[in-house]
Amino acid sequence: MLIRTMLACVLMASMGPAGASTPPHRPLAWSPCPPEQEALVKAGAECAKVTVPLDYADPAGRTIKISISRVRATDAAHKKGILLANPGGPGGSGLGFTLSLSQTMRKVAAGYDLIGFDPRFIGDSTPITCGPGRVWQRSPGYERAGFEEMVRITRGIAGQCGSHGDNARLLPHASTRNVARDMDMIRAALGEPVLSYYGVSYGADLGAVYTQLFPRRVGRMVLDSSTDPAATQYELFQRTGAPSEAGFDEWAAWAARRSARYHLGRTSAQVRATVTRLLARVTREPVRVGASTVDGYQLPFLLSQLLQQQDDNAALARSVRDLVKAAAGEKVTPDPALAGLLERFAMKGPVVDRWMAGQLAVLCGDGGWPAGGWPRETERYWRDTQRVRATQPLFGALAGTITPCAFWPVTPREPGTGIGNKVPVLMLQARRDINTIYTGGMALHRKLEGSRLVTVDLRAHGVYTRRADGYTPSRCAEKIVNDYLNGAPLPHADLDCARQKRQG
Numbered sequence: 001m002l003i004r005t006m007l008a009c010v011l012m013a014s015m016g017p018a019g020a021s022t023p024p025h026r027p028l029a030w031s032p033c034p035p036e037q038e039a040l041v042k043a044g045a046e047c048a049k050v051t052v053p054l055d056y057a058d059p060a061g062r063t064i065k066i067s068i069s070r071v072r073a074t075d076a077a078h079k080k081g082i083l084l085a086n087p088g089g090p091g092g093s094g095l096g097f098t099l100s101l102s103q104t105m106r107k108v109a110a111g112y113d114l115i116g117f118d119p120r121f122i123g124d125s126t127p128i129t130c131g132p133g134r135v136w137q138r139s140p141g142y143e144r145a146g147f148e149e150m151v152r153i154t155r156g157i158a159g160q161c162g163s164h165g166d167n168a169r170l171l172p173h174a175s176t177r178n179v180a181r182d183m184d185m186i187r188a189a190l191g192e193p194v195l196s197y198y199g200v201s202y203g204a205d206l207g208a209v210y211t212q213l214f215p216r217r218v219g220r221m222v223l224d225s226s227t228d229p230a231a232t233q234y235e236l237f238q239r240t241g242a243p244s245e246a247g248f249d250e251w252a253a254w255a256a257r258r259s260a261r262y263h264l265g266r267t268s269a270q271v272r273a274t275v276t277r278l279l280a281r282v283t284r285e286p287v288r289v290g291a292s293t294v295d296g297y298q299l300p301f302l303l304s305q306l307l308q309q310q311d312d313n314a315a316l317a318r319s320v321r322d323l324v325k326a327a328a329g330e331k332v333t334p335d336p337a338l339a340g341l342l343e344r345f346a347m348k349g350p351v352v353d354r355w356m357a358g359q360l361a362v363l364c365g366d367g368g369w370p371a372g373g374w375p376r377e378t379e380r381y382w383r384d385t386q387r388v389r390a391t392q393p394l395f396g397a398l399a400g401t402i403t404p405c406a407f408w409p410v411t412p413r414e415p416g417t418g419i420g421n422k423v424p425v426l427m428l429q430a431r432r433d434i435n436t437i438y439t440g441g442m443a444l445h446r447k448l449e450g451s452r453l454v455t456v457d458l459r460a461h462g463v464y465t466r467r468a469d470g471y472t473p474s475r476c477a478e479k480i481v482n483d484y485l486n487g488a489p490l491p492h493a494d495l496d497c498a499r500q501k502r503q504g
Contacts (some may be wrong), residue, residue: 027168031048040099043099044071048068049067050065051183052120056178062169062391065125065126066119066126066186075111079112082192083112084187084197085115085116085197085198085199085203086198086199086206088200088202088387089122089201089203093118096116098114098198101465104468113190117186119358120174121170128357129354130169133349136356139395141397147385151402153476155407157356160402161404164408170443171410171457173413174358175365175416176202177417179362186212196220197216197218197221198481200224200464205444207221211419215423220426220485221423221424222427222485223425223444224429227436227441233373234373240434240437241395243432243434244307245394245395247434248307248395250432251307251316252272252275254317258317261462262320264321278320279300280296282295282296283296290332292339302341304395308433308434308461310469311472315335319334322335323336330493363409374405388400419444420449421448424451424490426451426484427453427480428481429453429454429456430461431455431458432460433460434461452493452494453477454480454481456477474497
């Protein structure tokens with residue numbers, strides 16, 4: 001449930017330190033993709049490394065490598081260029097992401113070279129590591145002991161990241177601003193005059209930064225599930241608390257209508273009471289579920305993951321039922337959805353380290369917003385979570401939890417990027433998204449004066465990716481995006497897919 005975006009002062013032109021003139025690039029050496037990228041290998045994709053400056057203010061200095069993939073256009077007669085994509089995070093590996101999108105793009109994919117990439121310090125690109133890794137996302141709860149434990153954990157992670165290996169030199173250059181510059185280096189290395197792009201969640205905010213730094217190099221730009229560019233990262237996290245509670249109540253009403261199946265309560269209030277009792281129980285004593293245990297610090301995070309998509313209502317109900325049974329002393333085999341989350345939550349070692357380190361590098365290193373970045377005063381987090389204790393009993397502490405960013409040991413090299421331009425952009429936003437909330441997407445829409453917004457009435461995170469993620473697709477949104485990527489102009493006005501469906 002990580003949230004993102006960038007920041008304050010702007011240079012519209014693609015020159016100087018902000019946009020940075022593109023350094024000369026070397027010819028790319030294409031080769032088979034890494035064997036672990038099975039889908040790319042099967043598709044006959046090719047992979048390469050793009051050399052980029054570590055510091056764009058010193059283009060002749062130290063360099064790093066950005067790993068990219070390419071699935072060539074099959075309709076050479078109607079080729080439209082390249083399409084780059086980012087799956088969000090921050091911290092998500094995107095090497096195979098465009099390939100997964102191709103099933104949604106359908107025939108449109110044939111007209112593009114589909115370019116995936118791992119952002120700097122992520123995946124197969126030049127890495128950052130913090131040493132032995134663990135998943136840090138958890139709720140401290142509302143009691144002082146849990147808060148102090150979270151302070152200890154996050155302080156330790158930040159110190160470890162700052163002192164490990166060569167991180168003191170690398171981390172100042174981990175920013176959304178630099179990832180956008182790397183994207184333009186990919187464009188240049190491929191010999192393309194413009195860059196078409198799809199980004200979801202953090203990837204959408206990354207695309208917005210690209211429009212600001214390189215407005216003349218934007219082709220077809222699609223931004224899916226965006227955040228408010230005037231909010232701090234901390235504020236973006238906090239703002240997920242109330243929508244998560246509302247999403248929970250929506251799910252609870254759904255589960256109550258199926259009480260004969262799930263036995264969680266006959267009304268929404270009864271279902272909430274069931275989960276409240278469960279949270280109190282696992283907070284007192286962790287509960288064994290299959291090969292894992294669940295405590296009060298994990299449970300809100302686990303619930304929030306399954307709340308993000310309304311299509312997961314049944315999986316969430318089965319998971320809560322299993323946890324209630326386990327708390328009553330029954331031996332249960334957890335639902336596959338719950339088992340998968342527990343397995344990922346328990347991950348440690350190099351795999352989680354690579355993901356976590358790259359994520360924190362950007363999350364903590366983007367330089368702060370005009371209103372400030374992550375608070376450095378630990379008591380601020382305590383006071384803020386106590387204020388929402390009554391109104392956000394399940395998710396307020398998780399949304400306002402202290403993170404390693406409060407103790408981040410590295411000073412960003414430059415501020416971020418304020419957004420405000422008229423570049424043509426197609427935006428997508430789910431009205432009941434609990435992660436990148438609708439009002440945040442609207443705020444970015446107002447800043448991107450050339451944009452058109454497509455709204456879908458779903459509790460969902462990611463609109464165009466739904467088919468690829470195994471969820472029921474929004475055919476309305478898919479058609480609008482595919483028409484646009486296929487050469488149609490932007491819609492003449494914003495569109496609401498619910499209204500379109502009624503009129504159709």
